[in-house]
Amino acid sequence: xxxxxxxxxxxxxxxxxxxxxxxxxxxxxxxxxxxxxxxxxxxxxxxxxxxxxxxxxxxxxxxxxxxxxxxxxxxxxxxxxxxxxxxxxxxxxxxxxxxxxxxxxxxxxxxxxxxxxxxxxxxxxxxxxxxxxxxxxxxxxxxxxxxxxxxxxxxxxxxxxxxxxxxxxxxxxxxxxxxxxxxxxxxxx
Amino acid sequence: xxxxxxxxxxxxxxxxxxxxxxxxxxxxxxxxxxxxxxxxxxxxxxxxxxxxxxxxxxxxxxxxxxxxxxxxxxxxxxxxxxxxxxxxxxxxxxxxxxxxxxxxxxxxxxxxxxxxxxxxxxxxxxxxxxxxxxxxxxxxxxxxxxxxxxxxxxxxxxxxxxxxxxxxxxxxxxxxxxxxxxxxxxxxxxxxxxxxxxxxxxxxxxxxxxxxxxxxxxxxxxxxxxxxxxxxxxxxxxxxxxxxxxxxxxxxxxxxxxxxxxxxxxxxxxxxxxxxxxxxxxxxxxxxxxxxxxxxxxxxxxxxxxxxxxxxxxxxxxxxxxxxxxxxxxxxxxxxxxxxxxxxxxxxxxxxxxxxxxxxxxxxxxxxxxxxxxxxxxxxxxxxxxxxxxxxxxxxxxxxxxxxxxxxxxxxxxxxxxxxxxxxxxx
Numbered sequence: 001x002x003x004x005x006x007x008x009x010x011x012x013x014x015x016x017x018x019x020x021x022x023x024x025x026x027x028x029x030x031x032x033x034x035x036x037x038x039x040x041x042x043x044x045x046x047x048x049x050x051x052x053x054x055x056x057x058x059x060x061x062x063x064x065x066x067x068x069x070x071x072x073x074x075x076x077x078x079x080x081x082x083x084x085x086x087x088x089x090x091x092x093x094x095x096x097x098x099x100x101x102x103x104x105x106x107x108x109x110x111x112x113x114x115x116x117x118x119x120x121x122x123x124x125x126x127x128x129x130x131x132x133x134x135x136x137x138x139x140x141x142x143x144x145x146x147x148x149x150x151x152x153x154x155x156x157x158x159x160x161x162x163x164x165x166x167x168x169x170x171x172x173x174x175x176x177x178x179x180x181x182x183x184x185x186x187x188x189x
Numbered sequence: 190x191x192x193x194x195x196x197x198x199x200x201x202x203x204x205x206x207x208x209x210x211x212x213x214x215x216x217x218x219x220x221x222x223x224x225x226x227x228x229x230x231x232x233x234x235x236x237x238x239x240x241x242x243x244x245x246x247x248x249x250x251x252x253x254x255x256x257x258x259x260x261x262x263x264x265x266x267x268x269x270x271x272x273x274x275x276x277x278x279x280x281x282x283x284x285x286x287x288x289x290x291x292x293x294x295x296x297x298x299x300x301x302x303x304x305x306x307x308x309x310x311x312x313x314x315x316x317x318x319x320x321x322x323x324x325x326x327x328x329x330x331x332x333x334x335x336x337x338x339x340x341x342x343x344x345x346x347x348x349x350x351x352x353x354x355x356x357x358x359x360x361x362x363x364x365x366x367x368x369x370x371x372x373x374x375x376x377x378x379x380x381x382x383x384x385x386x387x388x389x390x391x392x393x394x395x396x397x398x399x400x401x402x403x404x405x406x407x408x409x410x411x412x413x414x415x416x417x418x419x420x421x422x423x424x425x426x427x428x429x430x431x432x433x434x435x436x437x438x439x440x441x442x443x444x445x446x447x448x449x450x451x452x453x454x455x456x457x458x459x460x461x462x463x464x465x466x467x468x469x470x471x472x473x474x475x476x477x478x479x480x481x482x483x484x485x486x487x488x489x490x491x492x493x494x495x496x497x498x499x500x501x502x503x504x505x506x507x508x509x510x511x512x513x514x515x516x517x518x519x520x521x522x523x524x525x526x527x528x529x530x531x532x533x534x535x536x537x538x539x540x541x542x543x544x545x546x547x548x549x550x551x552x553x554x555x556x557x558x559x560x561x562x563x564x565x566x567x568x569x570x571x572x573x574x575x576x577x578x579x580x581x582x583x584x585x586x587x588x589x590x591x592x593x594x595x596x597x598x599x600x601x602x603x604x605x606x607x608x609x610x611x612x613x614x615x616x
Binding site for chain 2: 080122130131139155158180
């Protein structure tokens with residue numbers, strides 16, 4: 001593991017969120033300040049959603065899939081009511097965490113648990129909290145007098161889902177850090 | 190003699206199909222061979238290889254080439270002024286919660302881009318941001334690629350360079366071409382909307398924990414362009430409205446679109462620079478289709494030589510169905526022959542076949558127009574060898590053949606609709 005990977009631990013979760021938003025289409029025109037505000041708001045929303053237990057129990061079944069692209073950890077297929085975990089990517093993430101000595105932050109088994117929670121967060125946001133996330137992020141798409149239509153920001157739901165998983169598991173750092181390190185490790189190889 | 194010409198055409202199809210020769214070069218060779226077999230003299234003012242086929246044929250589609258160049262220029266401006274990206278971004282901002290609505294919005298953007306510049310440039314304009322944006326909100330990858338292509342297909346009936354092409358190639362006045370395109374458009378639009386609704390719901394949205402957005406190898410951040418003003422977003426409609434409603438000729442309509450785009454987005458001091466830069470960019474984009482149109486013009490000139498018409502007439506009259514029902518059944522069944530650079534591909538040998546049909550008079554020119562515009566709807570969306578299909582599929586991370594399988598049922602229905610309408614109106 002190179003120094004570059006180890007240095008990632010010094011990047012805070014908000015900045016990691018900015019990097020994810022920057023890599024997500026339709027955010028090209030947003031400046032860094034706005035991306036920081038979006039990143040902070042979306043992650044705060046995800047953490048607050050984790051504390052809200054008013055929603056009914058989620059029903060998607062979890063299925064393990066062997067193989068797959070190393071960069072794809074999990075996916076949620078609402079139409080089929082299924083969350084798929086890609087074991088090769090999960091193992092890759094666990095290996096990276098172990099080799100970087102981040103096991104105190106992310107104990108063994110964290111990636112699998114975070115992946116399931118991440119997709120459950122998507123399930124909750126998609127079905128019940130999409131408008132609340134838009135409001136929380138607070139970027140106007142259109143203003144007419146006092147009425148505002150808040151914009152959907154691509155990537156914000158992803159940040160909220162990571163924050164949700166981190167909050168439920170009580171992690172000191174967002175699983176975004178694992179994502180960034182695991183991707184950097186793939187690119188180094 | 191007629192069978193020899195058909196044999197030459199078969200060889201041409203094989204050369205194109207197998208990729209032994211670029212299509213334009215193969216068509217130019219075909220034109221040469223057909224002209225020689227049809228008894229054309231080497232030189233001379235009439236019916237000669239050098240004058241009729243090469244000199245006059247090369248510029249036969251000149252007005253189409255200018256229209257293609259202007260469409261490409263306007264396409265470059267849509268990109269450079271952020272009009273296309275703003276349309277996509279606004280669609281996502283307003284409807285990102287509902288992936289199907291986002292896909293319908295990007296379908297509309299693709300249709301507008303398709304009406305301006307068509308094929309690969311339109312796919313790039315709408316797809317560069319539109320495809321990852323759709324995937325980001327949960328649209329499956331194949332559906333995202335198909336949405337861009339079906340959108341372009343819905344816009345093609347209003348693509349002014351295509352009107353010009355059919356008008357010149359089949360010797361039909363532009364207003365007649367326009368009238369049939371108005372019949373064809375509802376089929377293309379309904380099929381495109383049905384594709385988005387059915388395919389999005391059938392497969393459902395997908396949410397992924399993917400590492401790709403954090404890749405350090407991602408392309409460097411695109412130049413920040415900001416949002417284009419809302420009134421500039423009407424740019425793609427300007428040429429369509431002028432040509433369709435006010436019956437303004439094609440080239441001035443496209444020029445008006447260029448002027449509107451630059452006036453609504455650019456400071457006066459920068460207009461000249463932007464216009465010139467985007468025009469040069471337009472030349473680059475338009476180079477491949479213009480090359481093709483030069484070769485198609487030569488092929489059209491060759492198949493229209495009296496020797497070729499005389500040789501092909503008895504064969505074509507013997508095999509083509511004259512009964513309207515048979516016309517619909519046979520030509521609907523032949524739809525796949527416009528795929529994989531097949532013999533009915535309009536931007537290949539299909540142009541020659543259309544030209545021969547018109548010259549021989551086996552069908553009224555409008556019936557040939559109906560046939561070829563219907564095939565064009567299929568080729569433009571589903572052909573896994575066409576640039577826009579390959580690009581959209583690969584950019585979405587799927588294979589072109591997957592896009593073919595998913596889109597073909599929809600565009601085949603469009604083609605059957607167009608062919609049936611053509612039979613009802615013109616046979």
